[in-house]
Amino acid sequence: MHAPRRPLIVAAPDSFKGSCSAAAAARAMLLGARSVFGDDADYLALPLADGGEGTLDAMLEAWGQQSRGVRAADALGRPRDARYGMSADGATAIIEAAEANGLPWIADRPLQPLDADTAGVGTIALAALDGGGRELLLCIGGSATSDGGVGLLTALGARFLDERGQQVRPGARGLADIRSVDAAGLDRRAIAAGWRIAVDVDNPLCGPRGAAAVFGPQKGAGPDDIAAIDAGLAHLARVLAATTGAELEDYLDRPGLGAAGGMALAAVALLGAETVAGSDLVAEAIGVRAAMRGASLVLTGEGRFDSQSLGGKVVDLVRREVPHGTPIVVIAGSVRLTAAETRAAGVTAAFSIADGPATLDELVSRAEECVAETAAHACALIAAALPGRERA
Template identity: 65%
Template sequence: MPASTRPLIIAAPDSFKGSCSAAAAAHAMLAGARAVYGDAADYLAIPLADGGEGTLDALLAVWGVQAREVTARDAIGRQRRARYGISVDGATAMIEAAEANGLPWVSDVPLRPLDADTFGVGELVLDALDQGVSEILLSVGGSATNEGGTGILRALGVRFLDAAGREVAPGARGLGDIATIDDSGLDPRALTAEWRIAVDVSFPLCGPEGAAAVFGPQKGATPADVPIIDAGLERLAMLLAARNGVPASDYTERAGFGAAGGIPLTAVALLGAEVVAGADLVSEAVGLPELMAGADLVFSGEGRLDSQSVNGKVVDLVARTRPAAAPLVVIAGAVELAAVECRAAGVTAAFSIAPGPTCLSDLVAVTEDRIAETAAHAAALVRASVSG
């Protein structure tokens, strides 16, 4: 870090899930750095996310806009208030699917993995289209659903019919009965809009590593439910593949199609959506490469730094984007990577915020304070190394 210039210190973390938003974490990191550098440095907070929880808040913070709040159905059809964001120029909607179909909103009742659906997400899309947007950014992590995104398409006017021409049951329960997909009533605005689906996992739609097998149980699916859901998703994929003239494997085996119970499947097949890594989508939306270009010291972090963190998640994104000469300090609730693994991933150093043996509930209560204190220690070390 050149002593003759005013350094730029950037904090670009993910959320510390369950305890601290990305924005709060970024500001805590900069508070720690400011305790060391004071007015001798410039500071920039860039809250990030990877397509899961916190993606909406990350973009709202960077865009500097307030969320729009509307009524939408949760995964089991109850009305709730849900948020989404519209960019300053009014062209782009940022929709976090879990605002409507998220698992937390249905955790007050026994989970219904065969019935939960994404219709409420489609209601958010419709409201965004009513506002005149031409681009939909849809992050899909944290869902309670397993139905291939059919609820979203039903909200947009598509009908999923059985052999007798009747609409099938919503949710995963009806997937195996679909014989015909009638998209004649699809809202034309949904077709002309540009869609990008942000995913935070690389699992395929079907099979032992697919949506039902990997994520179904956490959404309440029993061992008996999993093969029913998997078979239903496969049937839906085969119908869509035949409709579009592509091999079924293009849909059943493609990486990322297993996200959020298969939402990418219908979005790609019926809306022409592009599936992208969530961290990369957020990076592009906030202009991360340009913001990061002048950095002299970079902080990032998340709740747990592990092997997934350096494979397409936020920390990996920051490591790939920051200037080569700028140290990257990662602050996390728990650090599970060895120093040599951190260096191989482009992380200069990583620190846990835990002051010693402690339980998670105690740490959650002081997360922001501990992030700031840890950042101050790291910043002091970096400044001393430059001054020396």
């Protein structure tokens, strides 16, 4: 008789924002799993990302490369040391926009949703082009900005002009004043490069599911700001459609253009950029499908498991790539879906790491410990159902 196959436990989480990286979360999950299965199982850590924070590190690990430094600017224009990466052959650059315009870098100031802009992201892109990048992978999650990518394209040499022919104010505040676009000064290398923009949501540019309405509040936008940003992005789309000859609906209806305050919009229009699901980009680089083959249990998770988790984020990637019938357990800071909604999504179960009354700061400080303990509880339940482990 053949010996029973050893269980393979895969930990494939996203980062827990503000708490632990995806790699740290994966290690914690496997620590909990090992406390149940011991040496009777095989273990695989597979830290993932969805186009937001952590994507640069995930891709660099997959490529076996180190990051490169660049002096850029944060969303309010203040100098900031940022990073980007290059593939082993030097042809492909990976840029994580949040290295420049991420929310954490401006947490020391009151949020300025109308003034934050993406020029610092353009500075990183120029450095990547200087470094020889011919394919640019731009990952745009976690932004503090809602300028439709105007700052990014301005840094690359485009001009967005008002009725007097002057450059408009930076950020979403200047969008409504744009009357024309002068692309003559765009960096020739940026035009020649292939651009893929990784998005972590499928929201459209405008409307009730658009950039302003859904993501504006987390960037400090109140009701008036949301209305102004939404109108400004719609106006920018109209100007770009008129400039390029594209159909307006190509910009207003395309899934994912609402990500990161519409950052991809100007690049799609002026550079021919392609938008892709960030999780799919990472999955391709890491070889997620092959890694998941043969898994007996997959542990995944993120800071908050809710309906957005199922729209292109890491949990969505995992449920699509895991072989049918393999248990999937989500471990998250908070769980906002019901048990029925979780099962309907193809996830076996979801557990919050909160082990009792605690403040957010307390949970953050103990995140890895809580992830490991929650994983141990989940694995104990799964182990009881595996052949030969009915009563450990």
